Amino acid sequence: MKRILLLAMLTGGIVVNGMAQTKTPVGSLGKNDPKAKAILDGVSKKFAQLKSVVANFVLKVEGANNSVTDSKKGTVYLKGAKYKVNLDGQELISDNKTTWTYTKDANEVTINNVDPNSTSLSPAKLFTNFYDKDYLYRLDGETTEKGKVLQNIEMTPTDKSKNVFKVIVSIDKKGQNIAKMKVYEKNGNHYTYEITNFTPNGSVTDATFSFDPKKYPGVEVVDLR
Template sequence: MKKVIAALLLTGIAFMQVQAQQQTPFGKSDPKAKAILDAASAKFKTYKSIKAGFSLKITTPDNKVMDTKTGTVYLKGKKYKVLLDGQEIYCDGSTTWSYNKDTKEVQISAYTPDNATLTPDRLFSNFYDKEFLYRLSGSSTHRGKPVDVIEMTPLDKSKPFFKVVVQIDKAAKNIVSTEIFEQSGNRYTYEITAFTPNAAMADNSFTFDAKAHPGVEVVDLR
C-alpha cells in the first residue's frame, strides 16, 4: 500500500509540471484547457525548486475513506524526496532509496522510470503531452479561491487509472488538487496544503544517509 501511495503522490506532483499539447493521434484536446495548462507549466518551470506539503486521501468505490496520509515533497530538477508517515523516498536522479521506518529497511535501486511509475522528472521530457487528452470541465472554488477544473484521460487504456481531474488556481496558476480515478474504482485525492517555491535544498539531501539511521538494514537491488 505504501508503494502505491507514493507512486500516486508522485503522479499528482507530476501533473504540476505538465506541458500541454493540443493535437494527438487520437484526437484534439480542448484549446481552452491547453491555454490553462500551458500557463501552469510555464509558471512551474520558473521555479528552481519546490517544497510542498500535501494530503492524500484514498476513497473506495462506495465513497468510504480507506486511508489518509500527509507529508512533504521536495523537488529540484530531476531530484526529489518524499516524506510520508512511516516512509521516506529519495531520488538523486540516478538512484532511488525507499526507507520503511517500521521495518528499518531501505531498498536501493537504480532509477529506471517506466510507464507504470509516474515520477516528477518525467515531465521535463514532455512525456504527458503525448499521453493525454484533456478538456476544461468548468470552474469551481478551492479553499475560497477560484479554480479551473480540467479533466484528463490517458490515451493508453492499459494504465491503472482512467481519469485524472486537476484543479488549477486561476490567479496563482498552480495546481492545488489532483484526483486520480483507478480502474478498480478507488479514488486518490491529492491536495497541496503548503507551497514554497525556490526553497533552499542541498543536493545531498536527496540521498539516503545510512549513518543517520542506526540499525537500518540495507537491501541493494541494483
C-alpha cells in the same frame, strides 16, 4: 502503503461555480483541448523558472462508495528533476539517476535505477509537459473551493492497460499552481492529493535528494540495480 506512496508521486468538497461549459469527450478525434493545454503549459512554464519547491499535501484514500478510508499528511521537495517525498514513515528519494524507497517500520530501503523511458508520473514530471505524451486531456470547467477558483482538467492515460483510468488536475487559476489532484483507479478506489502549502524557491540542498544509510542505523538495503 507502499503503493499509496508511489501514487503520491503524481504528489475536499467542491462547490460548482458560475456558468457551465460544454463538455466534449476527452481526446475527441485524437485531439487535446487547446484551452487545457494553455493552462497546463502555464503551470509548466512557471515551475521551470523556480529553483526549488517545498509543498505540503494531504492524501485522502476513498473506497468505491466515496467514503474516506485513510488520510495522511506529507511533504514533497523538488529541485529540477530531483525529488523527495515524506509520507507517514516513508521516504521516496530520487536524484534523477537513482531512487531510494525507505520504509521506517521495516527499516528497509529499496534502490532502483531511474528509467528515463518510464511513463510513471513522478513529482518532477507533474510540473512539466508530461501530459503531451502520456495523456489526453480537456478542460472540465471551473469550480470554487476555499475562496479559490480552480480550473479542472480531466486527463486519461493513452495507455489503457494502466490501473489508473482518469485523473482530475485542479489548477489554482490565480496562482497557476496545482491545487489538487484526484486519481481514479479501475478497482473503484480514489486518491485525492490536496496541496495545503506551496513554497517556491525555498532552501533545499542537493543532499536532500540522496539516501545516507549512516543516518539509518541497521537499515536493510535491497539493491535492485
